[in-house]
Amino acid sequence: MDWSSLIKKIRSGDYNELEQVYKMYREEFILWIIKSCKCSDDDAKDVYQQTIVALYENIVNDKIQNFNSSIKTYLFAIGKNKMYATSRDKHKIQMEIDEGFELTSDETNREEENTKKLEGVEKGLDKLGDPCRKILELYYYHKKTMNEIAKVAGLKNSETAKNMKYKCLKRLRAIYLKGV
Amino acid sequence: MKNETIHIELIEKYLEGRISKKDKKNFEDRLCSDSAFKSLVEDVRGLIEGIRYAAHNDLLNELKKTEKSLSPVQTLHKPKTVGFRRFKYAVAVAATIVLLLGSIFTIIISRSQTGKEDYFMKYYTPYPNIIHPVQRAEEEQMTKEELAYYYYESEQYNKALELFLELQEETGDSESTRFYLANIYMAMGNYDDAIENFTILLNDSVLFENQTRWYLGLCYLEDGNLKAAEEQLERITETENSYKDKAEELLSKIKK
Numbered sequence: 001m002d003w004s005s006l007i008k009k010i011r012s013g014d015y016n017e018l019e020q021v022y023k024m025y026r027e028e029f030i031l032w033i034i035k036s037c038k039c040s041d042d043d044a045k046d047v048y049q050q051t052i053v054a055l056y057e058n059i060v061n062d063k064i065q066n067f068n069s070s071i072k073t074y075l076f077a078i079g080k081n082k083m084y085a086t087s088r089d090k091h092k093i094q095m096e097i098d099e100g101f102e103l104t105s106d107e108t109n110r111e112e113e114n115t116k117k118l119e120g121v122e123k124g125l126d127k128l129g130d131p132c133r134k135i136l137e138l139y140y141y142h143k144k145t146m147n148e149i150a151k152v153a154g155l156k157n158s159e160t161a162k163n164m165k166y167k168c169l170k171r172l173r174a175i176y177l178k179g180v
Numbered sequence: 181m182k183n184e185t186i187h188i189e190l191i192e193k194y195l196e197g198r199i200s201k202k203d204k205k206n207f208e209d210r211l212c213s214d215s216a217f218k219s220l221v222e223d224v225r226g227l228i229e230g231i232r233y234a235a236h237n238d239l240l241n242e243l244k245k246t247e248k249s250l251s252p253v254q255t256l257h258k259p260k261t262v263g264f265r266r267f268k269y270a271v272a273v274a275a276t277i278v279l280l281l282g283s284i285f286t287i288i289i290s291r292s293q294t295g296k297e298d299y300f301m302k303y304y305t306p307y308p309n310i311i312h313p314v315q316r317a318e319e320e321q322m323t324k325e326e327l328a329y330y331y332y333e334s335e336q337y338n339k340a341l342e343l344f345l346e347l348q349e350e351t352g353d354s355e356s357t358r359f360y361l362a363n364i365y366m367a368m369g370n371y372d373d374a375i376e377n378f379t380i381l382l383n384d385s386v387l388f389e390n391q392t393r394w395y396l397g398l399c400y401l402e403d404g405n406l407k408a409a410e411e412q413l414e415r416i417t418e419t420e421n422s423y424k425d426k427a428e429e430l431l432s433k434i435k436k
Contacts, residue, residue: 018239019246027253038383041253049243053236121230122237133234140228141235166185172231173223 003067010059022052025075032076037083047086051079060143124176132168139165187217191224300402303430307363307391309333311356329360337364355381359388363395371399390421397427406434 001024009017026048033044055075058064064074125133131153138144138152146158146165155161193199194207211218312329322330328343344361351357362377378396381388397412416427 015242019243022243022246023250026250030253038380045247049240049247052243053239056239057236117226118230118233121227122234125231125234136231137235137238140231163185166188169188169224169227170184172227176227176230177223 001071003064003071006071007059007064010056018052018056021055022048025072028072029075029079033079033083036080043086047079047082050082051075054078054082060141120179121172121176124172124179127175128168128172131164132171135161135165136168136172184220187220188224191221194221195225195228299430299433300398303426304398304402306332306335306367307360307395309360311360332360332364335367337368340364341368355384355387359392362392366395366399371403374399375403390416390419390423394423394427397430401434410434 001021006021010021029048029051030041030044033039033047034041037043037047039047052075055078069077125136128136135149135153138149139146144152146161149165150156150158150161153161153164155164190199190203190207194204199207211221309329309332312326313333319327319330324343325347328340328347331337331340331343341361341364344357344364348354348357348361358377358381362374362381365371365374365377375396378392378399381392382396393412393416397409397416400406400409400412410431413427413431416423417431
């Protein structure tokens, strides 16, 4: 598969298209990860899943610029970064345990606080439910147009979808603020 | 309410960099002067981040579901670097030795019956015990390590396996322990675990390199993976060492 057909597939398609891509490189990638980082099957699968999600996000956010390298090379490059990031995190945790101290820099505190906020919004989305959750995710994460969202959510047109999206965001804000 | 919608629309534009120069100036001035507006901007920014975070997790979870529905990747084994240390596993292996030996025996017989040359049997002899040569002491007087090598040398592989696994657990991973452990698996016909351990050795050390490549090559040969066997044997022939002649000889035969 080349880049243009992959990008077209991912942008216009649904989850099934991404699933096909996942299956396409799965075996080779997972075996490679196991060999490279001598990690368990489960860790290797985690790295592969994160890599596919990163590929997806880069495509929908127009972040892929170098079309000279093959999709496989691109995936393996992301995988390598993910692998290092995972082992860095593990090392950090191990260090905290070994040294018996916690990293309490401002940065760590900010990170924790930020994660807490994100999780708060995630819980808010759980409460909000569909179709609001779906509409918000389709727009802000999957970068779908209002027309596409209207179709998926069964709304009259893009204008209705747009109004609905604002209503949903306001509702989410109210839920979130109540929970804080 | 209507106002809030207009505000959110403007905030979105600002956050996405789609705002005009003039509007941007007004927007930033207002951020400084209007605290309610400022907190709305912060909220919207946080909500959008949170929505992306949640959707990112949703997608990861979908992929995890997909993964579960697929058949395991071929040649993926249980994580043996941890798993094979388990005593429980050693007991299970010990219990299947009879079956394994039986199947090896059957293979040998069937091969000799078909007249096909069995290079594995011709070239394979277990690696000698050079770590703790048996001093003919009483078993009771031996340390665990000496006993382990004694069992290895006297081909009591089930007892040897148990002790080698214990040694690895107690004294940490050493090259010689893993090398003999791999040899035990090989002698027992458990080529998967033998290959796994020989491969780990090759990644980590050089002391037993040629020996390791030789036995790994034989494991692959017996496993039917000719290409991998050739690769190991070829690596041996690249340097001067005591396995070079044997490796060349075997290579020329399997390549025929």
